Amino acid sequence: MGKVFIPIGPQHPALKEPASFRILLEGEKVIEANVRLGYNHRGVEKACEERSYLQDMYLLERVCGICSHSHSTCFIQAVEEVAGLEIPPRANYIRTVVAELERIHSHLLWLGVAGHEVGFDSLFMYVWRDREIVMDLLAKISGNRVNYGMNTIGGVRRDISPGLYPEILKAMDVLEERTKYYIQIATGEMSFIKRLSNVGRLSKEDVETMCIVGPTGRASGVPRDVRRDDPYAAYGDLSFKVITDDHCDVYGRAVVRVLELMEAYSMVRQLIKNMPEGPIVVKAPRKIPAGEAVSRYEAPRGEDVHYVRSNGTEKPERVKVRAPTLANLQAMKKMLENYYLADIPIVIAAIDPCFSCTDRTIEVNRLEKGTTELMSWDALRAYSIDWYARQGIQLKGIRL
Amino acid sequence: MVYALVHILVFPGLLFLMAFGLFAEWVDRKMYARFQNRMGPPWFQPLADILKLFGKESIIPEEVEPRMFRLLPLVALASSLTAFIYIPVWGTKALFSFNGDVIVVLYLLTIPTLTFFLAGWYSLCPFSLLGATRTLTQLFAYEVPLFVSILSSAFLADTWSLSEIAAFYSKHPGYWLFNLIGFLIGVFSLLGKLEKAPLDIPEAETEVVAGSFTEYSGNLFAFFRLAINVEMIVGASLLAAVFLPFGLSLGPVAGFIFYLAKVLFVVILLSLSHAIFARIRIDQMVNLCWKFVAPLGFAQLVLNMIIKGTLLS
Numbered sequence: 026m027g028k029v030f031i032p033i034g035p036q037h038p039a040l041k042e043p044a045s046f047r048i049l050l051e052g053e054k055v056i057e058a059n060v061r062l063g064y065n066h067r068g069v070e071k072a073c074e075e076r077s078y079l080q081d082m083y084l085l086e087r088v089c090g091i092c093s094h095s096h097s098t099c100f101i102q103a104v105e106e107v108a109g110l111e112i113p114p115r116a117n118y119i120r121t122v123v124a125e126l127e128r129i130h131s132h133l134l135w136l137g138v139a140g141h142e143v144g145f146d147s148l149f150m151y152v153w154r155d156r157e158i159v160m161d162l163l164a165k166i167s168g169n170r171v172n173y174g175m176n177t178i179g180g181v182r183r184d185i186s187p188g189l190y191p192e193i194l195k196a197m198d199v200l201e202e203r204t205k206y207y208i209q210i211a212t213g214e215m216s217f218i219k220r221l222s223n224v225g226r227l228s229k230e231d232v233e234t235m236c237i238v239g240p241t242g243r244a245s246g247v248p249r250d251v252r253r254d255d256p257y258a259a260y261g262d263l264s265f266k267v268i269t270d271d272h273c274d275v276y277g278r279a280v281v282r283v284l285e286l287m288e289a290y291s292m293v294r295q296l297i298k299n300m301p302e303g304p305i306v307v308k309a310p311r312k313i314p315a316g317e318a319v320s321r322y323e324a325p326r327g328e329d330v331h332y333v334r335s336n337g338t339e340k341p342e343r344v345k346v347r348a349p350t351l352a353n354l355q356a357m358k359k360m361l362e363n364y365y366l367a368d369i370p371i372v373i374a375a376i377d378p379c380f381s382c383t384d385r386t387i388e389v390n391r392l393e394k395g396t397t398e399l400m401s402w403d404a405l406r407a408y409s410i411d412w413y414a415r416q417g418i419q420l421k422g423i424r425l
Numbered sequence: 426m427v428y429a430l431v432h433i434l435v436f437p438g439l440l441f442l443m444a445f446g447l448f449a450e451w452v453d454r455k456m457y458a459r460f461q462n463r464m465g466p467p468w469f470q471p472l473a474d475i476l477k478l479f480g481k482e483s484i485i486p487e488e489v490e491p492r493m494f495r496l497l498p499l500v501a502l503a504s505s506l507t508a509f510i511y512i513p514v515w516g517t518k519a520l521f522s523f524n525g526d527v528i529v530v531l532y533l534l535t536i537p538t539l540t541f542f543l544a545g546w547y548s549l550c551p552f553s554l555l556g557a558t559r560t561l562t563q564l565f566a567y568e569v570p571l572f573v574s575i576l577s578s579a580f581l582a583d584t585w586s587l588s589e590i591a592a593f594y595s596k597h598p599g600y601w602l603f604n605l606i607g608f609l610i611g612v613f614s615l616l617g618k619l620e621k622a623p624l625d626i627p628e629a630e631t632e633v634v635a636g637s638f639t640e641y642s643g644n645l646f647a648f649f650r651l652a653i654n655v656e657m658i659v660g661a662s663l664l665a666a667v668f669l670p671f672g673l674s675l676g677p678v679a680g681f682i683f684y685l686a687k688v689l690f691v692v693i694l695l696s697l698s699h700a701i702f703a704r705i706r707i708d709q710m711v712n713l714c715w716k717f718v719a720p721l722g723f724a725q726l727v728l729n730m731i732i733k734g735t736l737l738s
Binding site: 037219367 | 633700
């Protein structure tokens with residue numbers, strides 16, 4: 026077989042969301058990999074400018090289905106900074122509890138997906154069964170399994186009643202026990218380790234030059250963690266280790282994630298033990314004074330950055346969301362090239378990608394002309410009017 | 426004439442093999458599910474799947490050669506069905522046998538794999554092409570250990586006929602225990618032949634979609650599914666006849682029950698390995714075969730030579 030182009034995506038069983046990887050193969054070896062995004066552009070940032078701050082919080086919570094609390098907290102922190110609000114300590118603790126529970130469910134989800142990508146479905150089934158424990162816990166705390174809706178400007182909406190503490194601690198014990206078993210599997214099962222080691226290597230220098238964030242970076246020995254470097258919420262009061270690993274490959278990323286699970290259990294225990302009394306919310310003004318702020322947050326996938334600029338009205342002037350996947354996608358090309366076709370699914374999965382959270386633009390490929398271009402707002406508007414006209418829908422009566 | 430037709434169409438031919446194949450698929454799926462702490466499908470699920478596939482439209486891509494595309498699933502099914510008539514089931518005698526039928530059965534069992542390759546090759550889709558090359562690469566890796574291990578058992582019995590192998594081992598009870606390494610190699614190769622995890626590399630869902638079968642749908646795909654089910658039964662029966670030849674002189678009924686138990690034992694071994702291993706990579710698979718499995722096969726052959734020289738001379 027000579028050189029072949031293989032389209033991995035936009036629709037492919039290995040991908041949970043649409044993204045396109047154009048792979049040039051020689052036999053089974055990947056010669057060249059090109060990443061193409063933009064299948065999921067939803068215009069979230071533009072939509073934020075049309076809504077009030079509180080509505081934006083709910084909208085941004087839906088940026089990601091897994092790290093929903095991360096995005097809403099990250100945004101709300103920026104808004105609170107602009108508004109100069111001081112959050113009650115109990116609210117900070119509750120936010121942190123939900124954040125760590127979210128990390129637990131996200132990392133368990135990842136471990137299962139990693140098992141599935143290398144054809145080890147038993148791991149997938151077991152891990153996802155145990156993930157239900159933390160999902161149920163989140164449902165008890167917030168009322169929802171995903172998109173918890175816990176935050177509000179100036180605090181949290183729901184209190185964690187002290188009656189729930191024993192249940193949370195018990196769930197942590199059960200999960201810790203199960204996680205120890207998974208650590209044993211992930212570090213003992215030969216066929217699993219063989220698929221993960223020496224795959225998708227990323228050296229420490231690469232991580233530093235490409236600004237790789239989260240477990241992907243920490244697996245290459247770069248101890249970069251916003252929770253410790255720039256503590257927010259209640260992380261300043263907690264004692265925890267920043268897990269790093271020097272395998273620099275997919276195996277290292279798996280090790281970092283399972284060990285982070287153990288840290289998360291201990292953090293939740295500390296939070297429950299030291300939970301302060303007091304109010305959970307302070308009153309926030311409807312109009313946020315003019316100003317701007319950048320907020321950083323360590324989401325399960327890495328550092329999440331939100332930027333908010335206010336012009337003194339009840340709607341933000343600009344909101345910018347930098348999801349962690351965007352930072353890690355830079356390294357994708359390097360991690361895929363010179364490895365095997367069989368490694369592609371697990372290497373892509375190893376950064377725990379969230380393509381829908383990342384997409385901020387659509388690039389239009391004009392196949393007939395062979396060019397790529399971005400469409401301006403006016404061009405997009407003209408295109409949509411034309412498209413509807415071709416469908417036989419006249420937009421004359423509608424003000425555009 | 427009537428007897429021959431009954432043999433071909435009902436027992437032990439088409440109907441029996443298909444029914445047993447679907448049942449074995451259910452056992453495989455149910456066991457796999459139970460290993461994973463799931464409920465698993467009801468007993469009629471494999472049959473329902475096949476019936477549903479037969480009811481669906483068969484899409485043939487515009488650019489493929491339609492005759493070849495239609496013919497390949499039937500060839501796969503026919504060759505695995507044919508292989509069964511040389512395998513002794515409940516006694517020491519197969520329906521037909523001649524000196525050399527071991528080789529014929531092994532080759533008939535290779536034909537489905539070749540049709541998988543051709544199906545992928547004729548589909549003209551990049552995923553199918555990759556699946557097809559992987560099928561062939563894998564075939565070259567596991568075929569040698571399989572041949573060596575089965576022939577070393579035949580070597581001990583000093584015959585090239587499956588019926589006579591069975592007769593030899595029932596005359597010398599306990600001798601089959603010498604071939605246990607060969608049996609494990611056989612199970613390993615059967616995993617590769619049936620493209621079941623951890624050797625489901627040619628149809629690895631997350632890598633090459635469905636491999637050779639990516640473009641197949643409807644009744645053509647159903648025939649491939651049936652061919653794989655029948656191949657599973659025939660392969661397991663071959664292993665049972667060559668490596669587990671005990672309880673053959675107990676009469677037809679007990680012998681038949683023993684036969685079913687042996688085949689299901691092999692099927693359960695297949696689903697167990699599916700549950701406990703991750704899918705390995707094609708380069709790892711080829712390495713494993715040539716560095717460990719093939720030498721083990723030759724070790725079995727040497728062992729049988731020594732046994733033949735000492736115990737049987």
